[in-house]
Amino acid sequence: xxxxxxxxxxxxxxxxxxxxxxxxxxxxxxxxxxxxxxxxxxxxxxxxxxxxxxxxxxxxxxxxxxxxxxxxxxxxxxxxxxxxxxxxxxxxxxxxxxxxxxxxxxxxxxxxxxxxxxxxxxxxxxxxxxxxxxxxxxxxxxxxxxxxxxxxxxxxxxxxxxxxxxxxxxxxxxxxxxxxxxxxxxxxxxxxxxxxxxxxxxxxxxxxxxxxxxxxxxxxxxxxxxxxxxxxxxxxxxxxxxxxxxxxxxxxxxxxxxxxxxxxxxxxxxxxxxxxxxxxxxxxxxxxxxxxxxxxxxxxxxxxxxxxxxxxxxxxx
Ligand SMILES: *[C@@H]1O[C@H](CO)[C@@H](O)[C@H](O)[C@H]1NC(C)=O
Ligand SMILES: *[C@@H]1O[C@H](CO)[C@@H](O)[C@H](O)[C@H]1NC(C)=O
Numbered sequence: 001x002x003x004x005x006x007x008x009x010x011x012x013x014x015x016x017x018x019x020x021x022x023x024x025x026x027x028x029x030x031x032x033x034x035x036x037x038x039x040x041x042x043x044x045x046x047x048x049x050x051x052x053x054x055x056x057x058x059x060x061x062x063x064x065x066x067x068x069x070x071x072x073x074x075x076x077x078x079x080x081x082x083x084x085x086x087x088x089x090x091x092x093x094x095x096x097x098x099x100x101x102x103x104x105x106x107x108x109x110x111x112x113x114x115x116x117x118x119x120x121x122x123x124x125x126x127x128x129x130x131x132x133x134x135x136x137x138x139x140x141x142x143x144x145x146x147x148x149x150x151x152x153x154x155x156x157x158x159x160x161x162x163x164x165x166x167x168x169x170x171x172x173x174x175x176x177x178x179x180x181x182x183x184x185x186x187x188x189x190x191x192x193x194x195x196x197x198x199x200x201x202x203x204x205x206x207x208x209x210x211x212x213x214x215x216x217x218x219x220x221x222x223x224x225x226x227x228x229x230x231x232x233x234x235x236x237x238x239x240x241x242x243x244x245x246x247x248x249x250x251x252x253x254x255x256x257x258x259x260x261x262x263x264x265x266x267x268x269x270x271x272x273x274x275x276x277x278x279x280x281x282x283x284x285x286x287x288x289x290x291x292x293x294x295x296x297x298x299x300x301x302x303x304x305x306x307x308x309x310x311x312x313x314x315x316x317x
Pocket of ligand 2: 262
C-alpha cells in the first residue's frame with residue numbers, strides 16, 4: 001500500500017515538474033509591460049526578460065530610473081514615465097504601448113509598482129495615510145489593468161500581479177496589508193472573467209526581500225514623524241517603550257530579508273513564459289515554510305504566535 005502511494009506521489013510530482021518545464025517558443029515576438037521598473041523586482045525583471053530576448057516596455061516613476069535602466073539593457077527595451085496613481089498618466093502609457101505593439105497586442109502586463117509606507121499601528125495613522133498606499137498598490141493595479149486589457153485580449157496574454165504574503169496574513173497596521181489583500185481579491189475575480197478570452201492571471205506572493213519596500217530607514221523616518229504628531233493622550237497610552245519596540249521591529253525586518261531578488265523575478269518569468277503558468281507563486285523560504293502555511297492555520301493560534309513579539313503598551317487597563 002505504501003509502495004503504491006509513494007509511486008503515485010512520485011509520478012504526480014514528475015508530471016507536474018515536466019508540465020511546468022514547458023516554455024513557450026517565440027519569446028522574441030512578445031511584448032511585456034512592467035510597472036515600477038526604477039528599482040527592486042521590476043528593475044531586475046526588466047533586465048532579465050531583456051536578456052531572454054523579449055520586448056520589454058518598462059514603466060518608471062522617475063526619469064533617472066528610466067535612464068539607468070536603459071543604460072543597462074539592449075536597444076529593444078523601451079521606457080515610459082508612469083505614475084500609477086494618475087489615470088491621465090496610465091492612459092498616456094497605454095497609448096504609448098498601443099503605438100508600439102500595434103496589431104500584435106500585449107503579451108504580458110506585470111503590475112509590480114508598490115510602496116510600504118506609512119506603516120505603523122493603525123491608530124497612529126489617518127485615512128490619508130491609508131489612501132497613499134492603497135492608491136498605488138491596489139487602485140494603481142486596477143487602473144493599469146483595466147486600461148491594458150484590450151491589448152492583452154488581442155494577444156491572449158498574461159497578467160502578473162505582485163501581491164505579497166501580506167495578502168494572505170496581516171500582522172501590522174496601515175494600508176499595506178489591506179492593499180495586498182485587495183490585489184488578491186481583484187486578481188481572483190479577474191481570472192474568472194478573463195479566462196474565456198484566453199487571458200491568464202497569475203499572482204506572485206513574495207516573502208520578505210531586500211527592496212525599497214523593506215528599507216528600515218524608510219520605516220524609521222515615518223515612525224518618527226507619526227509618533228511626534230500623536231496626541232499626548234495616545235502617546236501616554238502606548239508609551240515610549242512601545243514606540244522603541246516598533247522601531248526595533250522595523251530594523252529587525254531587514255535581517256529577515258532575502259537579498260536574492262531573482263527568487264521572485266524567476267516566478268514572474270515563469271508566469272510569462274511557461275506554457276502552463278501557475279495561478280499563485282510563493283517566493284522565498286519564509287513565504288513557503290511559514291507565511292503561506294500560517295495563512296491556513298486557526299486565527300487564534302496565529303494571533304498567539306504573532307502577538308508574542310508585539311510590543312506591549314504601557315497603559316493596558
Ligand atoms: C513563431 O514565429 C514564427 C516566425 O515569426 C511563426 O512562423 C510561427 O507561426 C510562430 N509560432 C507560434 C507558435 O506562434
Ligand atoms: C538565487 O536564487 C536562484 C534561483 O533559485 C539561484 O539559482 C541562485 O544561485 C541564487 N543566488 C544566490 C546568490 O544565492
